[in-house]
Amino acid sequence: MRLALFGPPGAGKGTQAKRLAHAHGLTHLSTGDLFRAAIRQKTPLGVRVTELLAAGELVPDDVTCGIVADTLAEIGTRDFVLDGFPRTVPQAEWLVKHLAEAEAPLDAMISLEVPDDQIVHRLSRRRTDPATGEIYHLDFNPPPADTDLATLVHRSDDQPEAIQHRLEVYHEETAPVEAALRAHVPTVEIDGTGTLDEVQARVDAALAAVGEA
Ligand code: AP5
Numbered sequence: 001m002r003l004a005l006f007g008p009p010g011a012g013k014g015t016q017a018k019r020l021a022h023a024h025g026l027t028h029l030s031t032g033d034l035f036r037a038a039i040r041q042k043t044p045l046g047v048r049v050t051e052l053l054a055a056g057e058l059v060p061d062d063v064t065c066g067i068v069a070d071t072l073a074e075i076g077t078r079d080f081v082l083d084g085f086p087r088t089v090p091q092a093e094w095l096v097k098h099l100a101e102a103e104a105p106l107d108a109m110i111s112l113e114v115p116d117d118q119i120v121h122r123l124s125r126r127r128t129d130p131a132t133g134e135i136y137h138l139d140f141n142p143p144p145a146d147t148d149l150a151t152l153v154h155r156s157d158d159q160p161e162a163i164q165h166r167l168e169v170y171h172e173e174t175a176p177v178e179a180a181l182r183a184h185v186p187t188v189e190i191d192g193t194g195t196l197d198e199v200q201a202r203v204d205a206a207l208a209a210v211g212e213a
């Protein structure tokens, strides 16, 4: 199954994509994770995108589609879940064409809906484990009690100013992607509020509804 998880920053795309990947044996393709890995490794791509990510600006479409094309080529015929891509209408159009040429279109898009005020709380209290990639929330999904909190990362774009800017960018440039993709891909909108397990149950039900569970 080939899926795309769509939604605003902090909607829980990464959290639910990891759960889907684990439950269904999918490869998790997060463009944000790919850019952050490039930044950590100080590759030319990483150097180019460091300030864009910290400010909450989008990486240009040609760069982003290029890295997705490379990663899809590595994935080959394995099933995958996209997280954070596509997030502009040109990226959506590129993806539909690219997957059609490979005769491997998306089976479904799951759109997670969470109001902006909850997003600010989710992102300002998020911490990630750089060793495992695990995504925590200090209140809603706390790390194990014996974790040294100093080893966890507070993302550079999870500062108040960058969060607000990411939300603006989402509403202007990314929200229209849903309508653009809906014309090509079975789409289910689900309520992304509630506990992590409640959202996961809704995602599973949504997949069953489109015949992919
Ligand atoms: P990216 O890494 O994709 O960031 P994002 O879309 O802003 O989304 P987040 O990762 O912040 O949130 P999420 O939806 O994954 O939520 P999570 O599960 O972590 O992109 C970062 C940057 O890279 C972009 O700003 C841009 O610069 C660049 N970029 C990436 N893709 C690009 C593209 N296609 N084109 C151009 N540029 C691109 O959850 C958030 C928090 O909430 C966590 O603490 C989690 O524990 C908690 N949480 C999760 N679910 C729940 C729940 N149900 N209840 C309570 N808390 C919850």
Ligand code: MG
Pocket (backbone or CB within 6 Å): 013, 014, 015, 030, 032, 083, 084
């Ligand atoms: Mg994420």
